[in-house]
Amino acid sequence: MNKKTPYILIMPIVLLGVLFIYGLVNGIIQSFGYIPALDLGNFTLDYYIEILKDPTFIDSLKVSLKISIISSILAMVLGTILTTALVYTGHTEGKTLQIIKLAILIPHTIVALFSISLLSQNGLIARLFYNLGFISAQGDFPLLLYTENSLGIILGYLWKEVPFVAYFSLALMNSINKTLGEASENLGASRLKSFFYITLPLSMPAISKAFLIILTFSFGAYDLPFLLGATMPKALPVQAHLEYMHPDLRYRPYAMAMNGLILAVSWTMTGIYYLVKKKKGIKGDVHERY
Amino acid sequence: MELELKNISVKLSNKEILKSINLKVNNGEFISLLGASGCGKSTMLKTIAGIIKQNEGSILLGGNLADKIPAHKRKTVIVFQDFRLFPHMTVAENISFPLKMMGTNKTKCREKAIELLEKVQLKGFENRHIDELSGGQMQRVALARALAAEPTVLLLDEPFSSLDINLRKNMRELVLSLQKEYKITTLLVTHDQEEALTMSHRIAFIHNGQIEQYDSPENIFKHPVNTLVADYFAEGVYIDGDIIDNKFISGLFTLDANKDNGKYKCLVRPLAVKVKKAEKGCFKVLDKIFQGDNYLLKLSNIDKKLNLESIISAPVDILEGDLVDVDLDKERLIFIPE
Numbered sequence: 001m002n003k004k005t006p007y008i009l010i011m012p013i014v015l016l017g018v019l020f021i022y023g024l025v026n027g028i029i030q031s032f033g034y035i036p037a038l039d040l041g042n043f044t045l046d047y048y049i050e051i052l053k054d055p056t057f058i059d060s061l062k063v064s065l066k067i068s069i070i071s072s073i074l075a076m077v078l079g080t081i082l083t084t085a086l087v088y089t090g091h092t093e094g095k096t097l098q099i100i101k102l103a104i105l106i107p108h109t110i111v112a113l114f115s116i117s118l119l120s121q122n123g124l125i126a127r128l129f130y131n132l133g134f135i136s137a138q139g140d141f142p143l144l145l146y147t148e149n150s151l152g153i154i155l156g157y158l159w160k161e162v163p164f165v166a167y168f169s170l171a172l173m174n175s176i177n178k179t180l181g182e183a184s185e186n187l188g189a190s191r192l193k194s195f196f197y198i199t200l201p202l203s204m205p206a207i208s209k210a211f212l213i214i215l216t217f218s219f220g221a222y223d224l225p226f227l228l229g230a231t232m233p234k235a236l237p238v239q240a241h242l243e244y245m246h247p248d249l250r251y252r253p254y255a256m257a258m259n260g261l262i263l264a265v266s267w268t269m270t271g272i273y274y275l276v277k278k279k280k281g282i283k284g285d286v287h288e289r290y
Numbered sequence: 291m292e293l294e295l296k297n298i299s300v301k302l303s304n305k306e307i308l309k310s311i312n313l314k315v316n317n318g319e320f321i322s323l324l325g326a327s328g329c330g331k332s333t334m335l336k337t338i339a340g341i342i343k344q345n346e347g348s349i350l351l352g353g354n355l356a357d358k359i360p361a362h363k364r365k366t367v368i369v370f371q372d373f374r375l376f377p378h379m380t381v382a383e384n385i386s387f388p389l390k391m392m393g394t395n396k397t398k399c400r401e402k403a404i405e406l407l408e409k410v411q412l413k414g415f416e417n418r419h420i421d422e423l424s425g426g427q428m429q430r431v432a433l434a435r436a437l438a439a440e441p442t443v444l445l446l447d448e449p450f451s452s453l454d455i456n457l458r459k460n461m462r463e464l465v466l467s468l469q470k471e472y473k474i475t476t477l478l479v480t481h482d483q484e485e486a487l488t489m490s491h492r493i494a495f496i497h498n499g500q501i502e503q504y505d506s507p508e509n510i511f512k513h514p515v516n517t518l519v520a521d522y523f524a525e526g527v528y529i530d531g532d533i534i535d536n537k538f539i540s541g542l543f544t545l546d547a548n549k550d551n552g553k554y555k556c557l558v559r560p561l562a563v564k565v566k567k568a569e570k571g572c573f574k575v576l577d578k579i580f581q582g583d584n585y586l587l588k589l590s591n592i593d594k595k596l597n598l599e600s601i602i603s604a605p606v607d608i609l610e611g612d613l614v615d616v617d618l619d620k621e622r623l624i625f626i627p628e
Contacts, residue, residue: 182341184376184387187439
């Protein structure tokens with residue numbers, strides 16, 4: 001291999017990285033009200049202060065936090081149950097894994113369309129219930145999408161995130177179960193005790209990492225809240241997008257300040273995760289050893 | 291506790307790993323399961339422990355059928371080759387894990403852990419984390435943890451293979467002293483013939499999923515039933531011949547041999563070959579290899595197309611290229627029926 005080959009191979013990712021960092025820095029500068037092209041030349045915190053005082057923003061923040069926290073916790077619990085079921089029934093490779101991968105590969109927009117065709121009052125389930133006589137009219141089917149409680153968005157995220165948690169933690173849990181789980185059963189632990197004392201605690205690094213990924217993703221993602229969310233209050237990324245698309249370009253700093261706040265919340269979530277991890281003394285090298 | 295395997299057969303991924311194994315281990319006995327990698331020794335251990343279910347046959351513990359006893363209630367405890375200590379627990383928590391599973395209270399668990407740590411010569415290690423231990427210390431903790439489970443049968447799965455030679459010797463002595471103290475029926479899986487010979491009351495030599503010979507160390511070494519067993523302990527040269535009226539007759543030599551008439555292979559191991567420097571000797575020294583306490587001489591008799599090896603104690607005045615006379619130590623010759 002030529003000495004230059006590694007540098008050539010790394011070029012695409014470096015270019016993408018530069019573009020990403022440029023966008024990020026540019027966005028943050030704009031969030032402080034500095035856009036010379038629009039005659040905005042002063043650095044100020046006013047946009048942040050104004051947004052933080054705005055009740056619409058606070059409602060959007062609450063909605064986004066609610067969606068991401070509830071969907072991520074549920075996905076973590078259900079994903080862990082799915083992983084456990086797969087590990088204990090021996091379905092850790094082959095077709096089952098392909099099905100899980102397929103669910104991860106489907107884009108969020110397609111998931112939104114599936115959700116609409118399944119869960120709306122004109123959807124398949126409503127029609128089925130109506131035809132089976134469970135409900136007297138399709139309109140009687142409970143409203144699951146576009147509601148203030150964000151049930152549709154949470155269900156959409158679960159569709160994607162439960163398989164993600166399972167896929168992310170499957171290899172680790174399987175290898176722990178085969179080695180340390182086996183050892184604990186041999187030492188007198190029933191399967192249930194072995195799971196709760198050994199397999200689950202040692203699988204937590206993978207599960208909690210998956211949780212952090214889906215928590216920050218669902219907090220900052222735009223597509224599902226846009227397609228399945230209520231008219232008001234809107235999720236934070238949707239609100240930021242609306243500000244961004246405002247015909248008056250001088251609104252751009254508001255959109256960027258919202259993005260800045262999304263970033264700040266995501267970083268705070270990550271910081272809390274690492275602090276908790278450090279305090280608990282969870283060792284990342286469990287991955288490497290087993 | 292007495293352990294008995296009756297016609298145990300195990301298939302894994304459609305491959306027959308164990309074939310009709312019969313083995314009886316007396317209470318308090320130390321048995322080695324010896325064989326090359328992949329012969330089925332570890333599978334046998336896991337089957338005894340109930341981790342792998344046998345396809346045929348039965349396992350008896352103390353004369354009672356154990357087939358339906360689940361793994362966690364069998365009390366046939368394995369010390370694994372890779373230790374399998376729980377990385378999220380301290381040394382004391384690891385050792386008291388089996389006690390905790392039995393419902394023992396915290397104080398007693400800790401007391402027992404400290405007592406067992408003393409037994410394995412790791413006093414004061416109770417609050418250490420697993421990643422602060424060396425390989426030998428991990429092995430001792432694994433042993434203490436296994437003892438805490440109050441095993442009726444202790445199963446050691448190549449426990450010394452990852453340790454260096456000096457540490458291995460210490461650990462062997464420790465295991466033997468604890469086995470004697472606790473009088474636990476013990477099965478050691480090993481591929482190291484020296485380990486099996488020095489530690490066990492009896493050795494079961496396993497090849498290709500079958501027990502070829504189950505005997506005392508001395509008998510299995512001196513009277514191997516076939517060439518597979520013989521070669522595993524010490525290789526040598528085979529000379530084909532017949533025993534007729536207590537005489538072994540071959541094209542090379544004739545010897546007294548108190549055996550039944552029939553075709554035999556006479557195994558000549560290096561220790562059975564005595565050499566003496568002689569100007570008109572019929573063997574030539576092809577190679578002289580230093581082995582620490584002794585030398586290995588590679589000899590060749592060109593006339594009779596016979597190559598032999600001899601082990602002689604240092605110092606020795608024989609050099610490469612010298613001619614020597616060879617004398618066979620009849621007590622060390624092994625006759626294996628064909």
